[in-house]
Amino acid sequence: MYHKETSWLMNSTASALNNNLCSYKESNDKVHFAVVHKGTVNIVTVTSSIGSSVSDSVKDSNPSARTISCNEASGSGATVTILQAKWVTLRSQTLLVISTLRGIQVFEMDGTVLLFWHRLETDDAEYSEEMFARGIAACGQNLLCVGTHDGSVLIFSMPAESNTLNYVDKVRYHPAAISDLCGQGQTLISGDDHGNLVVWEGSTTLKKVKELESFQSPATSIACWEELVMVGYGSGHIRLFNITTGIRRAEITAHASWITAVDIALESGLAISVSEDSFVRVWQLKKDGSPVVSYKSSCNITNIQLCGGCFVNNLGSAFCTTGYDLNEILYFHV
Incomplete structure (x- = not known):
């Protein structure tokens, strides 16, 4: 169903991190x-035209590659290790949010201007040497939520x-580090390294609504569509x-290793794992009926x-992927 059309070179390779590609x-x-x-x-x-729903040639595309460095806000110039980068939209303004071992940096959409910096701090000696921020999502029109090492969600x-x-608040319910966040409207779903999932709601802060069934494997990636939430796990489930x-509406065992990303095309209900x-596997989700998910196709990127x-x-007519130590973004189209 999908075939590789082209690839675009990056200035450096991809680190071995979950959810290490966003668009x-x-x-x-x-x-x-x-x-x-x-x-x-x-x-x-x-x-x-790669972002359109029509299968147009990409041979005339003109890719440009650059890098954004994330440095200590103290002015020392030391580079900070990054765990995730993601674009979010708040009040019709798109921001590039970067989570690191030291805190959160927020840039204008193109990464040229640093707008906001929040440094992580803790009074808990247990976490003093292993602080980090991971998991980025918008909730509603004006809330940015970022997960942390101690199971908290910063708002x-x-x-x-x-x-x-x-800075508004910090809510904590998870017993382990936040692994990923996903927002849909005024609903937020958080997952942690122990496989726990929590549903939150809020417009000015977050209120816990319910817990979802827990599994003893990291909930590595989360995506939402309609009333469904799709979760990938370190166990390959x-x-x-x-x-x-x-x-729980469905369980799939189609991968032999750690799931590093899931995504859903909002107009069609197509999903990738x-x-x-x-392997990248493609699924079709349904709003109702049974089964709620069916297999569509898969792509194998050998030895990556x-x-x-x-x-x-x-519409889900095209997707991209990348891999550890690979300096390319691979583009697949129907």
């Missing part, structure tokens, strides 16, 4: 991709007519839950430990 499509047909390498973020921008807000962020009822086993993947458009 953002501008209205002018520019598509931006972000991949983390140690203390830098590779940004690749492609100007073409920041963007006031109206402002491009700055304010994929599970789908109904957000409203909390009931990306794994260290070198895949570490990220995402759809390029909301």
Whole structure:
């Protein structure tokens, strides 16, 4: 169903991190991709029709590659190890959010201007040497949520007519480090390294609504569509839950290794799962009925430990992926 059309070179290779590829499509047909390498973020921008739902040639695309360094806010110039980079939209403004071993940095969409910096601090000696931020999502129109090492979710807000962020609150329910966050409307789903999943709601802060069934394996990647939440696990499992009822609707054992990314095309319900086993598998989700998920196709990127993947458009007609120690973003189209 999908075939590889081309690839785009990055300035450096991809680190072995979960969810290590994200994209953002501008209205002018520019598509931006972000991949983390140690203390830098590779940004690749492609100007073409690849973000459209029509299968057009990408041979005329004009990719540009650059890097963003993440340094200590103290002014020492020391590079900070990055764990995730992701674009989020708050009040119609798109921001590039970077989570690190020291805290959170928020840039303008293109990464040229640093808007906000929040440094992690703890009074708990247990975590003093192993602090980090991981898991990035927007909740509602003005909340930015970021997970941390101790199972907390930090909440920041963007006031109206402002491009700055304010620290609001910290909520903690997870007993282990946050592994990923996913927002849909005013609902947020958080997962941790012990496989626990929590559903939150809120517009000014977060309130815990329910817990989903727990499994003894890290919930590595989370994606939402309609009333379904799709979760990839370190065990190679994929599970789908109904957000409203909390009931597990499906369980898939189609990967032999750690799931590093899941993503859902919002207009079609197509989903991908990306794994260290070198496979990207494509699924069709259904709003109701049984089964709620069916297998569509798969792509094998031989001898590559895949570490990220995402759809390029909301119809799911194209997706990209990359892998550990690979300096390319691979593009697949129907």
